[in-house]
Amino acid sequence: MSLTRTLLTRQFPALATRTTTARTFSLAARRMAEGDAGATRSGGAAQGDAFTKREQASEDYYVRQQEKDKLAKLKQKIADQEAQLAKDREEAEGMVKKP
Template identity: 45%
Template structure:
């Protein structure tokens, strides 16, 4: 009877311990930035989509900066032409 009591209590205690430690194991180090094994090399669909979204954002930002530089250059050329007319 005592043996069956120990077996029943051991069965109940094991799942509780596993569930309490699982989130810490899966989360990785806090602030590491790589929650999945393999990091960027994992190659799953989410990683590829995230990378392409970041590249698109960077491309659009560089495109906007380039357009602003071109507009500034055009304004400077126009200003130089006006100064040449006054000479």
């Protein structure tokens, strides 16, 4: 007898005489054939599909734009660092020249 049932029968003795049934609830696994709604697009005929080509081109364009933005930010950061380095060199040279 489970702990819950034991506790309940102590509190409610009328439950001890009743029999309880346990029913399992299950669903059959849902199966989809190729081409059904929700199925993944695989190779073969789907590779030549205009929608697939357009989707791939759109993804490639997005990735190129993201890489272009990252590259521009890195170039700007390098330029800023080089400017700071030139300023620091001038300051160091000024300190060395002063007696």
